[in-house]
Amino acid sequence: MTTRKRLTSPDAWALLFLLALWLLFFWRLFTPVTGDQTSLKQGDFSGQFVAFGGYQYQRFAAGEVPLWDPYNNGGLPFIADTQAAVFYPPRLATIALANLSGGWSYHALELEMTLHVLAYSIMLYALLRRLTLGRAGSIYAGLVAAVVGAYGGFLSGYPPLQLALLEASIWLPLAVIGLVEASREAVFRWRWLVLTGFALGLSWMAGHPQTSWFLTYLLVAYFAYRVYTMRYGWRVFMGGTALFGVIAGGMAAVQLLPGVEYLAHTARVNFTYDAKGNGFPFQDVIQFIFPGVVSLFSPLYMGIVGLALAIIALWRRLPGTLFWGITALLALGLSFGANSALFPALYNLLPGMRFFRGQERAAFLVANSLAILAGLGAAHLAEWDWLKDFKATRRIQTGLLILLILCGIVAALVFVGWLGDSETYGDYLNPVVFSALITALTLFALPYLLAQPHSRLRWALLLALLVFELFTVNMDAPSDYDSVPPGEQLSLTPPPAVAQGLADTDTPFRVDGFRALHDNYGSLYGVMDMRGISPLFLNGPFTIINAGLINPTAWELFAVRYVYTDWVEMPVPSEIVGVGTDRYGTFNIHQLTDSRPFAHLVYDVATVTNDEAAYALLGQPDFLPRRTVILNQSIDLPLDNGNYGQGTAVVTAFAPEQFTIQVSTPGNAVLSIAHSDYPGWEATLDGQPTAILRAYGALAAVIVPEGEHTVTFVYNPLSYRIGAIASLITWGGLAIFALSAGVTMRRRHASST
Numbered sequence: 001m002t003t004r005k006r007l008t009s010p011d012a013w014a015l016l017f018l019l020a021l022w023l024l025f026f027w028r029l030f031t032p033v034t035g036d037q038t039s040l041k042q043g044d045f046s047g048q049f050v051a052f053g054g055y056q057y058q059r060f061a062a063g064e065v066p067l068w069d070p071y072n073n074g075g076l077p078f079i080a081d082t083q084a085a086v087f088y089p090p091r092l093a094t095i096a097l098a099n100l101s102g103g104w105s106y107h108a109l110e111l112e113m114t115l116h117v118l119a120y121s122i123m124l125y126a127l128l129r130r131l132t133l134g135r136a137g138s139i140y141a142g143l144v145a146a147v148v149g150a151y152g153g154f155l156s157g158y159p160p161l162q163l164a165l166l167e168a169s170i171w172l173p174l175a176v177i178g179l180v181e182a183s184r185e186a187v188f189r190w191r192w193l194v195l196t197g198f199a200l201g202l203s204w205m206a207g208h209p210q211t212s213w214f215l216t217y218l219l220v221a222y223f224a225y226r227v228y229t230m231r232y233g234w235r236v237f238m239g240g241t242a243l244f245g246v247i248a249g250g251m252a253a254v255q256l257l258p259g260v261e262y263l264a265h266t267a268r269v270n271f272t273y274d275a276k277g278n279g280f281p282f283q284d285v286i287q288f289i290f291p292g293v294v295s296l297f298s299p300l301y302m303g304i305v306g307l308a309l310a311i312i313a314l315w316r317r318l319p320g321t322l323f324w325g326i327t328a329l330l331a332l333g334l335s336f337g338a339n340s341a342l343f344p345a346l347y348n349l350l351p352g353m354r355f356f357r358g359q360e361r362a363a364f365l366v367a368n369s370l371a372i373l374a375g376l377g378a379a380h381l382a383e384w385d386w387l388k389d390f391k392a393t394r395r396i397q398t399g400l401l402i403l404l405i406l407c408g409i410v411a412a413l414v415f416v417g418w419l420g421d422s423e424t425y426g427d428y429l430n431p432v433v434f435s436a437l438i439t440a441l442t443l444f445a446l447p448y449l450l451a452q453p454h455s456r457l458r459w460a461l462l463l464a465l466l467v468f469e470l471f472t473v474n475m476d477a478p479s480d481y482d483s484v485p486p487g488e489q490l491s492l493t494p495p496p497a498v499a500q501g502l503a504d505t506d507t508p509f510r511v512d513g514f515r516a517l518h519d520n521y522g523s524l525y526g527v528m529d530m531r532g533i534s535p536l537f538l539n540g541p542f543t544i545i546n547a548g549l550i551n552p553t554a555w556e557l558f559a560v561r562y563v564y565t566d567w568v569e570m571p572v573p574s575e576i577v578g579v580g581t582d583r584y585g586t587f588n589i590h591q592l593t594d595s596r597p598f599a600h601l602v603y604d605v606a607t608v609t610n611d612e613a614a615y616a617l618l619g620q621p622d623f624l625p626r627r628t629v630i631l632n633q634s635i636d637l638p639l640d641n642g643n644y645g646q647g648t649a650v651v652t653a654f655a656p657e658q659f660t661i662q663v664s665t666p667g668n669a670v671l672s673i674a675h676s677d678y679p680g681w682e683a684t685l686d687g688q689p690t691a692i693l694r695a696y697g698a699l700a701a702v703i704v705p706e707g708e709h710t711v712t713f714v715y716n717p718l719s720y721r722i723g724a725i726a727s728l729i730t731w732g733g734l735a736i737f738a739l740s741a742g743v744t745m746r747r748r749h750a751s752s753t
Contacts, residue, residue: 010139011129014125014139014143015122017143018118018121018122018143018146019118021121021147021151022114022117022150024471024475025117025471025474026114026117028476028481029110029111029114037483037484037485038476038482038484039110039481039482039485039486039488039489040110040161040480040481040482041479041481041482042482043161044162045160045161046489046519047518047519047533048083048519048520048533048534049163050106050109050490050524051519051522051524052078052081052083052520052534053091053095053104053108053109054104054492054524055069055078055523055524056084056086056091056095057095057098057099057104058104059656060092060095061095061099065079065086066078066079066086067079067656067657067715067717068715069081069084069523070508070656070675071523071526071528071529072520072523072531072532073532073537073541073542073545074510074538074541074558074698075528075541075675075678076534076537077262077678077680077715079255079717079720080255080258080259080261080262080536080717080719081259081262081534081536082207082209082255082259083207083534083535083536085164085167085206085207085255087254087727088167088202088205088207089202090115090116090167090206091112094108094109094111094112105492106487106490106492107486107487109163110486112163112167113163113167116170117150117155117156117160119170120155120169121146121147121150123170123171123173123174123177124142124145124146124149124173124371124372124375125142125143125146126142126173126177127173127174127177127180127372128142128144128145128146128372128376129142130177130180130181131180131372131375131376132379135382135383136379136382136383136454137378137379137380137383137453138379140378140381140382140463141375141378141379141382142375143463144374144377144463144466145371145374145375145378147466147467147470148302148370148374149371151467151471151474151475152301152302152306152367152371152474153287153297153299153301153302153473153474154299154300154363155169156470156475156480157298157299157479157480158297158299158479158480160480161480162208164206164207164211165211165361167206168204168208168209168211168212168215169203169211169215169364169368171199171200171202171203171215172199172203172218173368174198174199175196175199175200175203175215175219176222177195177196178192178194178195178198179192179193179196179222179223179226181195182196182226183223183226183227183230183232186230188230188232188236190243191737191741193244193247194244194247196223196244197244197246197251198247198248198251200212200215200216200219200247200248201247201248201250201252202251203248204248204251204252204256205255207255209355209356210355210361211361211364214331214361214362214364214365218327218365219244220241221323221327223240223241224237225323227240247730247734249726250726250727250730250733251727251731252727253722253726253727253730254723254727257719257722257723258723260719261680261719265538265539265679266536266537266538266542267537267538267539267542267543268355268535268536269539270539273344273347276347276356276359277337277338277343277344277347278338279334279335279336279338279339279358279360279362280300280335280336280337280339280363281336282336284300285332287299287301288301289304289307289403289407289435290410290428290431291431291435291473292427292431292473293427293428293431296479299360299363299366300367301473302367302370302371303438303466303473304403304438304439304442304469305438305462305465305466305469306374306466307370308377308399308400308442309373309378309381310370310373310374312380312381312396313373313376313377313380314373316380316392318377318380321373321376324372324373325373327369328365328366328369328370328373330342331363332362332363332366334359334362335359335360335361335362335363335366336359337359337360338359343359381446381449381453382453382459383453384453389450393447393450396446396450397443397446397447400442401443404436407432407439408436410432410436411429411435411436414429414432415429431473434472434473438465438469441465442465445461445462445465446462449461449462492524494525494527495580496580497516497564497579497580497582497587497589498513498521498525498527501562502525502527504561504562507654508528508559508598508654509528509560509562509595509598510528510558510559510560510561511527511528511561511562511563511564512529512530512531512551512555512562512563512564512565513527513529513531513564514549514564514565515565515566515582515587516582516587516589517529519533520532520533530545530554531545538676538698539611540611540676540677540696540697540699541676541699543611543615543697544558544615544696544697544698545558549565550565550567550570552571552572553618553625555572555592555595555596556596557596557674557696557698558674558699559595559596559597559598559674560595561591561592561595562577562590562591562592563589563590563592564582564589564590566584566586566588567588567590568588570590570592572592572593573593573594574590574591574593575590575591576588576589576591577589596674597649598651598673598675599649599650599651599661599663599673600626600649600671600673600674601647601648601670601671601672601704602626602627602629602644602669602671602672603639603642603644603667603668603669603670604627604628604629604639604644605629605631605635605639605670606628606629606631607630607633608630608632609632610697611632611694611697613697614630614632614696614697614698615697617630618630618697629670629695629696629701630695630696630697631670631694632693632697633693635693635703637668637705639667639668640667640668643665643667643669646665646666647663647664647666647667648662648664649661649671650662657714657715658712658713658715659675659713660710660711660712660713661673661710661711661712662709662710662711663704663708663710664707664708664709665704665706665707665709666706668703668705668706669703670693670695670701670702670704671701671703672695672699673695673700673701673702674699675699675700676698676699677692677694677698677699677700679719680715680716680717681700681714681715681716682713682714682715682716683702683711683713684711684712684714685702685704685709685710686709687710690702691703692713
């Protein structure tokens, strides 16, 4: 096919249509007119993803790999925090483009989000084109699925704000395409599984393991379904699953291995069944028809038109619909969490289920399955025979008429309620009336289409109705967007109160940024905050820090010098050195009068058997953690508490992954560090390796003998090194495979011409 023919092909026009829809849906993020601009709401998007993205940008722009982040949660292994997505290729591209365009910005991450939505719509279109290959309605199937999937209630709801969830979910169509193409012919085509492994690997790198875990199970199940229907045999299934699994795992190993290591040390290890069983209430199914009447978001809403097409596909028992129907049903049952019996059954049987909370995220599979079903239903309607399927047409009309009557009754009841209590019923009147209107239009549009299923004009009208419905509900939704330019959402310049702390050059020290900083903005501004909102928080620091909002014990152990709070009098000596304002109002900047240094020499030890005993000892009112260090093991070196206050420990160099301390002590001592104890940190004493001890159930300490010494801490995790090697090998292999495939295709093209 010549270049000109490609540009004028139906697929080219379809892709142009999807591009136009994308520009329309996000036009307020793209417009140069300041007064028309909108931006994603503050919350997890700003406080987690923009903040962490800013830290990634700063480190990569400096030519450094961000392995450790000292600026939030009292310090955390950044490479292992899944939502940081440190090496996710699209994030690296965003950082590179931001660097070329002048620096990190709020809008840079918004654009990354929108491009993922566009990519998803194109990949979903391509999937349906392959599933309906050679069918008269293949183009329509692709467009319907793309619109329903990309602009339905799930992807346009909370995933843009929970960016890792969105970015991990969009790779499903590409992964499924690999399985479809591998199993299309009588002879299994193994090379296509590389595409499945590649897509799954990108999902795992995107930073939302729960979504990628759902996707992994889906791909294994779908592969088993395809192998069974094509009669390939169990060896193909086992070998193929291993192949795409190894590719995905190898790609993501540089993040996965540190992440698995981290998970065992986080506060989430203490989550119980009750904490993991949250999900949709059963009434959320109403939002299949009436969006926004149960909750702020409507992830189950795919539109009346899309739902009708999906039901038609299931009703007509089209090839492949059984699998996607069962997937949608099981995922819906799982999304209810502990409200249904399915979750406890899977909790005890399905490997990995115990690691995740928020079971409503299974709506990811519901939305994708229904979008695929809607596309299959559209392809079927394009081949409709009015005379042959007259009774079926009447049944479709009858079903839509029943739905219209039900919507009309609900709308009438809500309207009557609104007349008596407009404040209570006002939020419900608009969605139920709108759903009734769309149902009425669908009742007209579908039979009108079925009368001439090959008419492009009639298909255009149905697509227009689908777009109108979904865009009306989801475009520029107030649940996701504020009518302010992105530059006004969040200042990347530290606010005055934070800048005052940054001006203190006697570093390192921490602040308590519950006020003024908030969220993970310590990482964005380069201020070492003992708090943060990253969902993965080391268990020891979490236990100590989150014991209270006013927490002198945590201030002591984590070397806090400044506390931002609205309190005037503190439980420990302090001086108010400034005031500021934040989202909650006015606060004071307290500088603690006698803050503990980051590195401190102690000459008395209390030995405990576990972390819980250490926390109990810290809670005793007469215990002085500055005079006595709590260790989880005994030491053989004799200490003299009479030396307290005579030695010095000075931090001479400090960087996220390495810091150096010069020690001078008149006797043997324990060097207590206000730094989280975590695997991968190595310490040397005068250039020789020395053991890192666990102090206070959360922090690091080393033994130093009498005299003058240099102590160096370096973060050099084995999990990262092994993962990096595995990922380099895998990505290198993929590059060689892509080059080889490209050369083969060019040769075939040359020989055919």
